[in-house]
Amino acid sequence: MKRRLVLSGLCLAAAVAAPTVLAQPAANAVNNVVSFAASASVEVPHDFLSLTLNTTREAGDAAAVQKALQQAVEAALAVARPAAQPGAMEVRTGNFSIYPRHASQGRISGWQGTAEIVLEGTDVPRITQAAARIQTLSVARVSQGLSRQARDKHEAAVQAQAVAQYRAKAQELAKLFGFGGYELREVNVSTQEPGLTPVPLMMRAKADVMTAEAAPLPVEAGKALVTVTVSGSVALKP
Structure with a gap:
């Protein structure tokens, strides 16, 4: 008797004696998977x-x-x-x-x-x-x-908010589709790090720049937007 092996997904199906071999559904196949993203942001003053x-x-x-x-x-x-x-x-x-x-x-x-x-x-x-x-x-x-210390501090707080929003959205989607809950499949967390922002410079007269009595350059702190995005997929569960 000749045997054949059929590969389906990650599982190897058992061979059968009949001439025609039918692939069986993968044992670990997961249905009802949805993918989405959630973001949180905070605007903070520059400190660098x-x-x-x-x-x-x-x-x-x-x-x-x-x-x-x-x-x-x-x-x-x-x-x-x-x-x-x-x-x-x-x-x-x-x-x-x-x-x-x-x-x-x-x-x-x-x-x-x-x-x-x-x-x-x-x-x-x-x-x-x-x-x-x-x-x-x-x-x-x-x-x-933003200084490294300020960026890390605000990023940690915004990350917690983004994760909470992702979990709330997952539960909401499960409810809308008639399911009782969800199971995490894959999650990615990304941060949009604000870099240095150029500030328009009002040029002084050359004579003023070259004097020891020149006043300190007036600088008004701007603001930076720290954003964290959580994306991925969940499997909806009964």
């Missing part, structure tokens, strides 16, 4: 500030431009570093580049370069006051966002 200060120098040769940029950056760091404090205000260098300027027929007519330092952290007054004392660079970009 990032200021980028830069300067541009020009000269007839690259070495002169590099030296001028280095002097400007070193002077700025000498002012900013004493005010640095972990978490409250971090100080780091940013972009440093030198490139030629071309005249007619592609001839190099001179050199130009830019250099940056970045002040960032959660202590906004400390950052803006330090930036105001720097005379060799001026503020080029301002960005706001």
